[in-house]
Every structure is written in structure tokens, then in C-alpha cells.
Amino acid sequence: MDQSENYILNRLDKPLRFLGINKDEAFALMVPLMGGLFMGWVLTGFILGIGTLSLLRMLKKRNEGAMLIHALYWHLPTYKKSLRLPVPSHIREYIG
Numbered sequence: 001m002d003q004s005e006n007y008i009l010n011r012l013d014k015p016l017r018f019l020g021i022n023k024d025e026a027f028a029l030m031v032p033l034m035g036g037l038f039m040g041w042v043l044t045g046f047i048l049g050i051g052t053l054s055l056l057r058m059l060k061k062r063n064e065g066a067m068l069i070h071a072l073y074w075h076l077p078t079y080k081k082s083l084r085l086p087v088p089s090h091i092r093e094y095i096g
Contacts, residue, residue, distance in 0.1 A: 021053070028052045 029049040036045015
């Protein structure tokens with residue numbers, strides 16, 4: 001197979017990037033920067049944004065981001081009413 005035949009297939013799994021960063025990486029960079037602009041500490045916000053971006057990239061590099069997803073699952077608060085009555089394990093699908 002030729003490289004041109006697999007062009008679309010190679011691009012399907014890649015996230016959209018702008019200037020080399022993804023949406024979540026841009027969010028990790030812009031939040032401290034905007035906070036620094038709001039408080040008048042532009043350089044501090046920029047440095048914290050670069051630090052947050054590098055920390056996020058380091059965490060995403062380990063286990064293809066699975067470590068970050070698992071940490072978010074265990075340490076972030078959950079919605080209290082998500083499962084008031086636990087579903088028995090033998091029931092696969094409710095009908096009706």
C-alpha cells in the first residue's frame with residue numbers, strides 16, 4: 001500500500017492540534033495566563049501556564065494518558081445521586 005492510500009486512516013485517530021497543542025493543553029496554558037492577566041502578574045501566569053502544560057504532557061506521556069484519567073476518576077468529586085440504588089451485577093439490561 002501507498003502512503004497516499006492510508007492518509008485518511010492515519011489522520012482519524014489524531015486529535016486536532018493548533019500550533020502543536022491540543023484543546024486540553026491549550027486550556028492548561030490559558031487558565032493560568034488569564035489568571036495572571038486578571039491579577040496583574042502576567043509573567044507569573046505565563047510561567048505557571050508553561051509549567052502546567054509541561055506537567056500535563058508528562059502525565060499524558062505515561063501510559064498514553066491512562067494514569068491521568070484514573071487519577072481524575074479517583075480524586076475528583078462525583079455526583080451524589082448518580083447511583084442511589086445499585087444495580088445488581090446479574091442484570092445486564094433493563095427492558096421497559
